[in-house]
């Protein structure tokens with residue numbers, strides 16, 4: 760919090776927490792300050808679990824989907840074990856973006872620059888000509904230290920959750936207060952009834968209720 764007080768006078772923020780008749784909204788700096796935006800970006804989007812997609816929209820082995828989160832290129836894919844994995848969409852060689860559009864990759868993710876290639880588990884498999892013409896290995900170069908950088912992920916209610924900075928508690932622990940609160944209305948055993956509409960913009964239950972997640976509200 761102290762870094763925020765370097766940008767916004769503490770008194771202006773304290774007023775926000777007053778009782779309703781004395782409270783004010785957030786100070787202008789929360790909407791106009793670049794430094795504040797950087798703090799918000801780290802604390803909300805990088806340090807916390809955030810939703811980045813829908814697992815069933817990446818249904819088949821080899822499906823890949825690149826996305827950008829606040830300028831960070833991220834790659835979501837389904838590996839050969841049928842698991843969703845999330846990586847930084849950045850080549851370990853010179854940092855080129857690996858995948859620029861959604862599609863299917865049958866075997867290796869190949870960098871468009873010098874063709875370093877990675878498995879769907881992010882392992883670096885090929886480094887063409889790294890040791891000189893037609894020499895595809897180099898003394899002292901350890902492929903296993905140059906795999907893609909995986910981002911911690913968890914599939915919850917078919918939503919792909921990630922924690923970019925890998926510093927948050929486990930997702931199960933993180934979601935537990937909400938999950939417990941829901942239990943009496945929507946028991947865990949019933950949550951597997953959830954399935955997606957075809958446009959993946961909202962979730963539908965096999966009941967009369969429809970829950971819209973992405974826009975942050977619930978609709979009956």
Ligand code: FES
Pocket residue numbers: 850851852853854855870871872873874875
């Ligand atoms: S930048 Fe990817 S192989 Fe060189």
